[in-house]
Amino acid sequence: MPEQVIELLKEQHEEKPVRELNDLGIRKTERPRLVILGGGFGGLHLIRALRKQDFQVVLIDKQNHHTFQPLLYQVATSGLEADSIAYPLRKPLNAHPDCHFRMVEVTEVVPEKNLVVTNGGTLRYDYLVIATGARTNYFGMKDIERHALPMKSISDAIGIRNRLLRNYEEALLINDPEQKDQLMNVVIAGGGPTGVELAGAIAEFKKYIMPHDYPDLDVKSAKIHLIELTPELLPAMSDEASQKAEEYLRQLSVIIKTNTKIEGYDGRVVRTDAGNIPARVMLWTGGVSGAILPGLGKGLVTKKGRIKANASGRVKGYDNVFAIGDVAQIETKNYPQGHPQLASVAVQQGKFLATNLTRHIKGKELKEFHYINKGTMATVGRKKAVVDMKKWKFHGAAAWLVWLSVHLYSLVGFKNKVVTFINWAWNYFNHDRETRLIIKD
Ligand SMILES: Cc1cc2nc3c(=O)[nH]c(=O)nc-3n(C[C@H](O)[C@H](O)[C@H](O)COP(=O)(O)OP(=O)(O)OC[C@H]3O[C@@H](n4cnc5c(N)ncnc54)[C@H](O)[C@@H]3O)c2cc1C
Known part of the structure; x- marks a missing residue:
C-alpha cells in the first residue's frame, strides 16, 4: 500500500x-x-x-519551540532575552504516551x-x-524583501538587535556626518501595533541607553521614522487610541509620516512618495x-x-x-x-x-465558533499605552499596567513569566536593557 x-x-x-x-x-x-x-x-x-x-x-x-510573537520587539530592542519568549514544543506532549513531535x-x-x-x-x-x-508580506516589492528586516521569528528579532547595535558601533568609526546619520537612522514601515511598539522601544533605547553607551555619538542626529500608508497610526483601533499613540511617539521624538507610501529600498535609502530617507536599517511590519x-x-x-x-x-x-x-x-x-x-x-x-x-x-454534532473580543491594546513605552475595550477606552499608566499584566499572564511557561517580570522590573527601575549583545550571525 x-x-x-x-x-x-x-x-x-x-x-x-x-x-x-x-x-x-x-x-x-x-x-x-x-x-x-x-x-x-x-x-x-x-x-x-x-x-x-x-x-x-x-x-x-x-522550529522546536513556540514563539510568543507579541514580545518579539522586546528581544529586537534588547529588553528581553530570546529564551524568555520561547517554549519547547516537546514539553506539552512528553507526559502522554501516544503524542509525538517532529521538527x-x-x-x-x-x-x-x-x-x-x-x-x-x-x-x-x-x-x-x-x-x-x-x-x-512584501506585496511583491522584491528590493524591500531583499534589504528590509522582517520580525516574525526569534532569529529575525535577534537579527534586528544585531543590526541596530552593529550600526551604532560602526557609526563611531566614521567621520563623514552623512554616513554617520545613515547608520544611526531607523525606518519602521507600518504603523500597526508592531510598528508603534518597535518605534517606542527604539526611541526609549535612544533616550535612556545610547547617551551612556555611546557618549561619542551625537545621539540627537539618530532619527526614528515611522511610515504608515493610511491616514492614522493603529488603524484597527479607535481614533482616540491612534491619536494618543501618535502623541506619545512624538514626545519620544519619533518622526511620524502617515498617508505615505514606501516605494522602494536599496539598503541605504528608503524611497517614499513623500521623499527619500537615508537609513541603513528598515524594519518591515507592513503586513502578513x-x-x-x-x-x-x-x-x-x-x-x-x-x-x-x-x-x-x-x-x-x-x-x-x-x-x-x-x-x-x-x-x-x-x-x-x-x-x-x-x-x-x-x-x-x-x-x-x-x-x-x-x-x-463521539459522533456528536460540531459546534460553531464564536469569538469573544476582549479588546485590543498597544504600548509605546514606560507608562504609555492605549487600550480599547468594548465599554472603556483608556491610556497612560493604567493602560500600560493592563498591557504588562495581560502579556505576563499570556506568556507560555511559568519560568518565562518569572524571568520576564524580573527583567521588566529591572529595566523599569534602572532605565536599562541588559541584553544588548551582538551575536555573530
Ligand atoms: C511581531 C508581531 C507582534 C504581534 N503582536 C501581537 C499582539 O500584540 N497581540 C496579538 O493578539 N497578536 C499579535 N501578533 C499576531 C499573533 O502573533 C498571531 O496572530 C498568532 O501568532 C497566530 O497564531 P497561529 O497559531 O495562527 O500562528 P503562529 O503563532 O505564527 O504559529 C505558526 C507555527 O507554524 C509553524 N509553521 C509555519 N509554516 C510551517 C511549515 N511549512 N512547516 C512546519 N511548520 C510551519 C511556525 O514555525 C509556527 O510555529 C503579533 C505578530 C507579530 C509577528
Whole structure:
C-alpha cells in the first residue's frame, strides 16, 4: 500500500522528488491519528485543551519551540532575552504516551490521500489541522524583501538587535556626518501595533541607553521614522487610541509620516512618495499573509492567503481537515470575512477545535465558533499605552499596567513569566536593557 501511494504521488508530481512514506518514524496505533501543522498560538492551545487519550497526536513544526510573537520587539530592542519568549514544543506532549513531535518543514498536503509531505518524509493522517500562521508580506516589492528586516521569528528579532547595535558601533568609526546619520537612522514601515511598539522601544533605547553607551555619538542626529500608508497610526483601533499613540511617539521624538507610501529600498535609502530617507536599517511590519501550503484546491485560498473554513473550523470540501489561527478564514455570522489575525483569536480557535474534535470522535454534532473580543491594546513605552475595550477606552499608566499584566499572564511557561517580570522590573527601575549583545550571525 505505501509503495502504491508513492507511485501515485510520483505520477502527480513528475519533476518534484517525493519523500518516502515513512510516517516520520511514528508507528500507527489503534487511535485515529491527528496531525497538527504548527505549534503557534492555535496549535499549542489546541494540544493543551485536547483530550489526548482520544487520538494519536502528531505535532509538526519547523522550529522546536513556540514563539510568543507579541514580545518579539522586546528581544529586537534588547529588553528581553530570546529564551524568555520561547517554549519547547516537546514539553506539552512528553507526559502522554501516544503524542509525538517532529521538527520538519511541511512542503505540501495531499488531502485526497490524507498525506502530509515534509522535508523529512511523508506522513499519513486521519485528521489534519492546519495552524501554520502567517508569513511576512512584501506585496511583491522584491528590493524591500531583499534589504528590509522582517520580525516574525526569534532569529529575525535577534537579527534586528544585531543590526541596530552593529550600526551604532560602526557609526563611531566614521567621520563623514552623512554616513554617520545613515547608520544611526531607523525606518519602521507600518504603523500597526508592531510598528508603534518597535518605534517606542527604539526611541526609549535612544533616550535612556545610547547617551551612556555611546557618549561619542551625537545621539540627537539618530532619527526614528515611522511610515504608515493610511491616514492614522493603529488603524484597527479607535481614533482616540491612534491619536494618543501618535502623541506619545512624538514626545519620544519619533518622526511620524502617515498617508505615505514606501516605494522602494536599496539598503541605504528608503524611497517614499513623500521623499527619500537615508537609513541603513528598515524594519518591515507592513503586513502578513497566511502561510498556506501547496496542495489545497485553489478556490479554498483567499486573496489574503487564508484557507476558507466553515464556522466549525472545517476546511470547505473536506471532512477531516481543519484550519485555525492566522492561516484560517473561519467564516461565522459575526465575522463573514474571517477573524483578525491576532493571538487571542488563534488561542480561542485552538481551544474551540479541541472540543469539536472530541465531539466529532463521539459522533456528536460540531459546534460553531464564536469569538469573544476582549479588546485590543498597544504600548509605546514606560507608562504609555492605549487600550480599547468594548465599554472603556483608556491610556497612560493604567493602560500600560493592563498591557504588562495581560502579556505576563499570556506568556507560555511559568519560568518565562518569572524571568520576564524580573527583567521588566529591572529595566523599569534602572532605565536599562541588559541584553544588548551582538551575536555573530
Ligand atoms: C511581531 C508581531 C507582534 C504581534 N503582536 C501581537 C499582539 O500584540 N497581540 C496579538 O493578539 N497578536 C499579535 N501578533 C499576531 C499573533 O502573533 C498571531 O496572530 C498568532 O501568532 C497566530 O497564531 P497561529 O497559531 O495562527 O500562528 P503562529 O503563532 O505564527 O504559529 C505558526 C507555527 O507554524 C509553524 N509553521 C509555519 N509554516 C510551517 C511549515 N511549512 N512547516 C512546519 N511548520 C510551519 C511556525 O514555525 C509556527 O510555529 C503579533 C505578530 C507579530 C509577528
